[in-house]
Amino acid sequence: MSIFSDVPLAPPVAVFKLTADFREDGNPQKVNLGVGAYRTDDCQPWVLPVVKKVERMIVEDGSLNHEYLPILGLPEFRSASAKVALGDDSPAIKDNRVGGVQALGGTGALRIGAEFLRRWYNGVNNTATPVYVSAPTWENHNSVFTDAGFKDIRPYHYWDAANRGLDLAGLLDDLEKAPERSIFLLHACAHNPTGTDPTQDEWKKIAEIMKRRNLFAFFDSAYQGFASGNLEKDAWAIRYFVSEGFELFIAQSYSKNFGLYNERVGNLTVVAQDSENLSRTLSQMEKIVRTTWSNPPSQGARIVSKTLNCPELFAEWKGNVKTMADRVLLMRDQLKSKLQDLGTPGTWDHITQQIGMFSFTGLNPKQVEYMIKEKHVYLMASGRINMCGLTTTNIDYVAQSIHDAVTKVQ
Amino acid sequence: MSRAGSSLNETGVKLNGDPGADLSVFTKALTAAESPETRLLSAFKKDTHARKAYLAGREYYSEEGKTFELRLVRRIKQQLSADPTTRPEYPSSLGLTQFTRRATEVALGKSSRAIVENRAFGVQTPGFTAAVRLGAELLRHWYDGGAARCGTVYLSSPLSCADSLAGIFQAAGIPDIRQYYYWDDEQRGVCLEKLLQDLEKAPERSVVVLSASAHYPTGADLSQNQWAMITKLVMRRRLFPFLLLPAQALCCGDLERDAWPVQYCASQGMELLCAQSFSHCFGLYGEAVGHLLCVLKQNSLLLSVQRQADKIVRSLWAQPSVGGAQVVATVLSNPAHLVEWKQELKSIVERCMLIREVLRERLRLLGTPGCWDHLTQQGGLYCFTGLNGEQVEFLSKRRHVYLLPIGCLNVSAINGRNLDYIAESIHLAVTTSV
Numbered sequence: 087m088s089i090f091s092d093v094p095l096a097p098p099v100a101v102f103k104l105t106a107d108f109r110e111d112g113n114p115q116k117v118n119l120g121v122g123a124y125r126t127d128d129c130q131p132w133v134l135p136v137v138k139k140v141e142r143m144i145v146e147d148g149s150l151n152h153e154y155l156p157i158l159g160l161p162e163f164r165s166a167s168a169k170v171a172l173g174d175d176s177p178a179i180k181d182n183r184v185g186g187v188q189a190l191g192g193t194g195a196l197r198i199g200a201e202f203l204r205r206w207y208n209g210v211n212n213t214a215t216p217v218y219v220s221a222p223t224w225e226n227h228n229s230v231f232t233d234a235g236f237k238d239i240r241p242y243h244y245w246d247a248a249n250r251g252l253d254l255a256g257l258l259d260d261l262e263k264a265p266e267r268s269i270f271l272l273h274a275c276a277h278n279p280t281g282t283d284p285t286q287d288e289w290k291k292i293a294e295i296m297k298r299r300n301l302f303a304f305f306d307s308a309y310q311g312f313a314s315g316n317l318e319k320d321a322w323a324i325r326y327f328v329s330e331g332f333e334l335f336i337a338q339s340y341s342k343n344f345g346l347y348n349e350r351v352g353n354l355t356v357v358a359q360d361s362e363n364l365s366r367t368l369s370q371m372e373k374i375v376r377t378t379w380s381n382p383p384s385q386g387a388r389i390v391s392k393t394l395n396c397p398e399l400f401a402e403w404k405g406n407v408k409t410m411a412d413r414v415l416l417m418r419d420q421l422k423s424k425l426q427d428l429g430t431p432g433t434w435d436h437i438t439q440q441i442g443m444f445s446f447t448g449l450n451p452k453q454v455e456y457m458i459k460e461k462h463v464y465l466m467a468s469g470r471i472n473m474c475g476l477t478t479t480n481i482d483y484v485a486q487s488i489h490d491a492v493t494k495v496q
Numbered sequence: 497m498s499r500a501g502s503s504l505n506e507t508g509v510k511l512n513g514d515p516g517a518d519l520s521v522f523t524k525a526l527t528a529a530e531s532p533e534t535r536l537l538s539a540f541k542k543d544t545h546a547r548k549a550y551l552a553g554r555e556y557y558s559e560e561g562k563t564f565e566l567r568l569v570r571r572i573k574q575q576l577s578a579d580p581t582t583r584p585e586y587p588s589s590l591g592l593t594q595f596t597r598r599a600t601e602v603a604l605g606k607s608s609r610a611i612v613e614n615r616a617f618g619v620q621t622p623g624f625t626a627a628v629r630l631g632a633e634l635l636r637h638w639y640d641g642g643a644a645r646c647g648t649v650y651l652s653s654p655l656s657c658a659d660s661l662a663g664i665f666q667a668a669g670i671p672d673i674r675q676y677y678y679w680d681d682e683q684r685g686v687c688l689e690k691l692l693q694d695l696e697k698a699p700e701r702s703v704v705v706l707s708a709s710a711h712y713p714t715g716a717d718l719s720q721n722q723w724a725m726i727t728k729l730v731m732r733r734r735l736f737p738f739l740l741l742p743a744q745a746l747c748c749g750d751l752e753r754d755a756w757p758v759q760y761c762a763s764q765g766m767e768l769l770c771a772q773s774f775s776h777c778f779g780l781y782g783e784a785v786g787h788l789l790c791v792l793k794q795n796s797l798l799l800s801v802q803r804q805a806d807k808i809v810r811s812l813w814a815q816p817s818v819g820g821a822q823v824v825a826t827v828l829s830n831p832a833h834l835v836e837w838k839q840e841l842k843s844i845v846e847r848c849m850l851i852r853e854v855l856r857e858r859l860r861l862l863g864t865p866g867c868w869d870h871l872t873q874q875g876g877l878y879c880f881t882g883l884n885g886e887q888v889e890f891l892s893k894r895r896h897v898y899l900l901p902i903g904c905l906n907v908s909a910i911n912g913r914n915l916d917y918i919a920e921s922i923h924l925a926v927t928t929s930v
Contacts, residue, residue, distance in 0.1 A: 088767055088793040089701065089736060093638045096803040099810070123585050131583045145570075145577045152563045153555050154781045190622055190813035197812055206525040229811035302521060333521050345584045350622065350817040359520035369528040376531070376660060377667035380625035383817040384782030 100225075101466065108464045116462040117480050119471040122278075122443065123347055124312075124410050127477045134345045134406040136399055140389050150388075154381040157372050159188020159353070163387040166394035167353035171307065171321055171336050178328050182361040185368050187354040187375065188382045192308045192339030193226060195354035199304060199335045200234035201374045202367070207302065208267045213237045216268040218260065220244035222468065224278045227271055227306070242270065245280045250436040250448050252282050254291075261295040270296065274307035274336070275320040276442020279470040283313075283441055289323045293330050303332050308339040313442040315411035317404065333358050340390050342443065343407050349386030414443065417476040424485035430492055445471050453491040461487040531660075532901050540898050548896035549914045551905035555781050556746075556844060556877060559911050566779045566840045568833060572823050587818050589809040590802065591620020591787075595821040598828035599787040602751060603741060603758050603770055610762045614795040619805050620816045623784035624742050624773035625664060630788050631738055631769040632668035633808045634801070635703055648702040650695065650735075652678035652711070654902065661705065676704070679714045684870035684882050688722050692729055700734045708770070709754040710743040713904035715874030717747070723757050727764055737761055737768045743776035747875035749838070749845035758789075767793045774824045776877065777841060783820030844908075848877060851907045851915075858919035864926055880904050887925040895921035 098106075104120040126132050144150070158164065164186035168179055178184050189195035200217075208215045213235045219227045221241035231239055242264075243256025264270070272292075277283055284292060296303060305324050311317045318325075324336055336355040341347045354371070358364040375382075393399045422437040437445055449457065449469040457463045463484055465471045476484060530538075533552060540550045555563045565573075576582070590596065596618035600611065610616040621627040635647065649665045651658040653675040662673045676698075677690035695704060706726070709717050718726065730737055739761065744754045752759075758770050770789040775781045790805070792798060809815070827833040849872075856871045871879060883891070883903040891897045897918055899905045910918055 088797055089635075090638055090767075090792060090797050090801045093797065093800040093804055095800040096807050098803070099806075121585075131585050133582070133584050137584075141577050145574050152565050152779055152782055153553075154775075190817070191815070193811070193814035202525075207521060210524055226810060226814070229807075233808075233811040341586075347584050347586045348815070348818040350813065350815065358522055363520040363522045363525070366525045366527045367522045369530075370525050373528040373663075374667070376625070377663045378626065378629055379622045379784065379813065380660075381623060381781075381784060383622055383784040383820070385819040386817060 104464050104466065107458075111462055111464075113462040115480075115483055117464065117475060117484055119463060119465040119475040119484070121472055121475065123472075123474070124342060124345060124443070125474045125477075127413065127479075129475070129477055132345055132410070134403070136393055136402040136406050137344060137346065137389055139402075140392050140399060143392065144385075144388055155188070155384050155387070157375050157381060158368065159186070159382050160384065160387040160391055162395055163188055163391035164353060166391055167338055168355050170310065170317065170394060171324055171338060171355050172328060172357075173318070173321070173325060176325070176328070178357055183358045183364050185356045185358075185364050187356070187368070187371050188387055189337075189352040189354050190350040190379060190382060191341055191352040192306065192337050193230065193352070194350065194379070194382075195337035195339070195352040196227070196230045196306065197234060198371055198374055198378070199337055199354050200231050200236070201378075202371050203269060203302070203304075203335075204235040205374075206367075206370055207269070216240055216265055218242045218264060218268055218270045220271070220273065220277070222279055223271070223273075224306075231271075244277075245282065245446065247448070250433070250446070251439070252284060252288065254284070254288055258291060258295060261292065261299065261301065264299065264301060266300045267302065269302045269304055271304050271306060272323070274305045274310065274324050275322075276309035276313035276444070278308070278442070279444050279466070279468060280446040281440030281442050281444045282436075282446070284323070286322060286326075289326060293327055293332070297330060297332065303327055303334040305334060305336040307336050309342055309442050310338070311343045311404065311407040312411055315408040315415070317407075328357055333363075340386065343410075344386075344390055344393075344403070346386045346389065349389070350383060351386030351390055414473045417473045417481065418445070420478075420481055421473075421476060421485060424481065425488060428485060428489045430485075430489040432492060443472055443474055445473055447471055447488065449488070449491060453495045456491045456495045457487055461490070463487045536892075536898055536900070539892065543896050545896040547914070547917050548898075549909065549918060550898045551909045551918070552898050552900045553906050553909060556776060556779065557906070557908045557911075559847070561909070561911060561913075563781065564779060566837070568827065568836050568840060569778055569780065569823055572826050572833070576819075576822055576826070587815050589806045589815050591618075591816045592818055592821050592825060594829065595620050595825040596787065598825050599772060599774070600789055602744065602828060603755050603772055603787075603789050604762055604791070605752065605755070605759050608759065608762055610791045614798060615792045616762075617790055617798055617802050619788045619790075619809065620821050621786040621788055621809075622813055622816050623786040624771055624775065625660070625786075626784070626813070626816075627771035627773070627786040627788040628661065628664050628740075629668060629812070630805065630808060631771055632665045632670060633812075634769070634790075634805060635736070635738075636669045637804065637808070638801075648672040648674055648699055649738075650674050650676045650698055650702055650704045652676060652705070652707065654679065658705075670703075674698075678711075679716060679880065681882060684867070684880075685873065686716050686718060686722065688725065692725065695726070695729050695733065695735065698733060698735055701736065703736045703738050704730060705738045705740065706757070708739045708741045708757040709747045710876035710878070712742065713878045713900060713902060714880035715876050715878045716870070716880065717875065718757070720756065720760075723760055727761055727766065731764065731766065737766060739768060739770040741770055742773045743876060744772065744774075745777045745838070745841050746845060746848075746877060749842045751838075762791050765793070767791060774820070778820070778824055778827070778837075780820045780823065783823075784817065785820035785824055848907050849875075851910050852879065854915060855907075855910065855919060858915065859922060862919060862923040864923045866926065877906055877908055878904055879907050881922070883922070883925060890925045890928065891921055895924065897921045
């Protein structure tokens with residue numbers, strides 16, 4: 087008898103199933119608005135020119151050592167990541183109370199942070215600390231915290247479907263009612279999947295309650311630079327919280343803004359009250375990493391580190407990032423105009439008000455099914471689309487398809 | 497004390513700790529004990545002695561004392577970086593198919609029944625530790641149909657050597673770690689009798705972690721006869737084998753020979769997990785190229801176990817990194833590359849063997865008491881000298897030669913420039929200490 091006899095068959099992951107179905111679809115007009123990666127106007131993945139340049143430099147560099155990276159990762163990478171998130175002049179960095187752990191992408195960073203919090207936050211090994219994630223949120227958030235051992239994962243109000251915007255009142259109410267010391271997973275910018283971010287004033291209100299009620303801020307920052315085209319702007323919320331004296335975690339991903347999806351480059355930035363607390367925290371994180379992947383992969387971290395630490399390359403990178411962000415903004419603009427021109431019922435302002443890769447169209451599941459089955463336009467059942475899947479070639483077809491879905495299907 | 501709405505001290509830091517207390521939220525985090533390796537390395541770095549030697553590293557060092565890239569690997573990396581067809585997108589959580597296929601074949605042999613019958617699959621992982629972790633998670637999740645019992649794991653003794661392995665299983669949620677007798681100090685080798693005795697007492701369904709080759713840190717491997725006896729016991733007692741293959745081909749330069757235990761177990765119809773690493777045999781340390789091989793009894797189970805592995809991966813690291821795996825897959829898929837790779841490996845292996853020979857001979861010439869045959873009986877990168885704690889400390893404190901506390905050393909770190917000093921140091925350690 088196999089010991090695996092009773093393993094149940096887990097369902098396939100929705101977004102990958104969508105892509106698989108898309109691949110099998112033979113219709114020439116098919117469009118994939120489900121995938122979570124950047125595409126050019128030719129619908130191709132894009133190797134950032136600066137990344138290509140730096141990769142060549144690394145391959146040609148005979149002086150590189152080929153040893154295992156330290157457990158916490160490449161030091162230059164970790165310090166550069168902290169600066170990108172908090173700003174070069176960050177007082178917290180100057181106070182030596184900011185550190186980092188190189189991780190396998192944003193997911194790895196979230197996992198290490200979650201494992202640490204489960205062991206050492208709010209008591210010792212307190213699996214009962216409530217963890218709040220936005221409703222809706224990236225599905226993997228739930229899995230990461232559950233598998234790290236937390237028993238109580240709860241939603242906080244976020245998306246207001248009726249008004250197609252942020253449910254601020256609901257959110258603030260949840261903050262007021264959450265048990266003290268609860269952990270709140272916040273999206274730093276370009277909320278996935280809604281694309282809806284709090285305004286600066288709304289962030290201030292959130293921070294005020296969180297500070298007063300001793301709630302822990304865990305930021306997920308996967309789109310810095312990619313959302314608005316501006317690194318500082320996309321990091322505003324994080325920097326505000328730090329300036330307000332919060333101790334916090336930031337799970338950074340370089341998958342999207344460096345196009346390094348397959349090199350798994352991420353960083354968990356830790357902001358502590360002082361360097362003493364920071365070093366104890368990092369020592370425990372090192373222990374956690376030792377039993378997870380032990381030594382992180384070097385390739386991606388080298389590329390990011392070289393780029394961030396060299397002024398010319400850094401400037402070139404910012405330009406590349408802006409290219410991607412601008413294309414997304416253009417597609418948002420055009421989609422909204424076309425829907426308005428078609429006279430599609432409803433308001434479509436949310437398309438340009440939302441930010442980043444994703445947009446919650448507001449299409450209901452029936453309409454989504456129509457889009458997929460009748461129009462061969464693939465999007466998530468939630469109505470989420472990836473703006474990067476839109477191109478100047480397919481945008482008219484997509485706009486028309488949305489129009490048809492909204493008018494024909496209730 | 498801080499009150500809601502009190503003004504921010506510009507130079508100080510306002511806290512979100514307990515109201516009425518200035519505590520950091522990280523207050524409860526204790527300073528984690530440094531691993532022995534970390535402490536050793538710090539001590540070595542601070543050491544200013546001209547002849548200091550660090551023999552506790554995990555990588556292969558060249559005669560010049562550096563880690564290096566295989567020439568073939570460098571060429572392939574250059575080719576890959578110039579390849580215009582590479583697509584920057586998320587790989588599958590299970591890794592690159594070409595890589596997992598080759599990694600599976602290299603462990604089981606292409607014509608393995610398990611492969612032919614579609615009972616084997618592999619998952620690319622970011623390194624060896626990650627492969628062990630994934631295997632541990634799989635076992636813990638689905639042991640005995642997901643019942644509360646999460647089983648027992650047996651690691652080879654001395655347990656202090658398996659420290660990091662134990663930590664991985666515990667992190668995966670399997671707290672019950674026990675040991676089976678392995679290294680015998682007096683025999684300076686494996687004691688099969690005691691090993692079998694220990695496994696005989698193991699509860700059914702226990703996991704037994706066995707090194708397929710290049711046992712860390714002793715370098716002492718099981719013979720084919722010993723494997724035959726162990727696997728008989730494992731099958732009779734219904735234990736689950738978790739094999740470790742961290743440095744295939746690095747022991748004797750022979751891929752098949754190092755993988756023989758895996759192939760043997762599979763040929764006996766056993767179910768098993770095998771954690772592999774390609775770091776050592778490709779010099780790809782920094783790139784974390786690992787693999788977890790899973791061999792099942794029935795192919796009807798393959799999809800569900802694979803999906804569970806996928807699910808576990810997605811909340812740990814989501815997907816592995818592709819760079820190193822692409823290099824390995826390229827080499828393993830191309831006969832000409834394979835020949836070249838084996839040749840480069842051969843020179844590494846032969847150098848290690850030579851160092852072992854020369855060291856043994858040097859100690860004989862110095863008249864160092866004791867028998868040093870075990871140095872050449874073992875294979876691979878690591879060597880269990882048999883020196884005790886006191887002698888090891890003597891070496892680091894008085895001679896500035898650093899071994900792991902357990903008396904293990906990395907033979908590749910010995911070279912023409914430091915051999916005499918090291919041999920002399922070992923001699924002094926044995927003859928000077930009480």
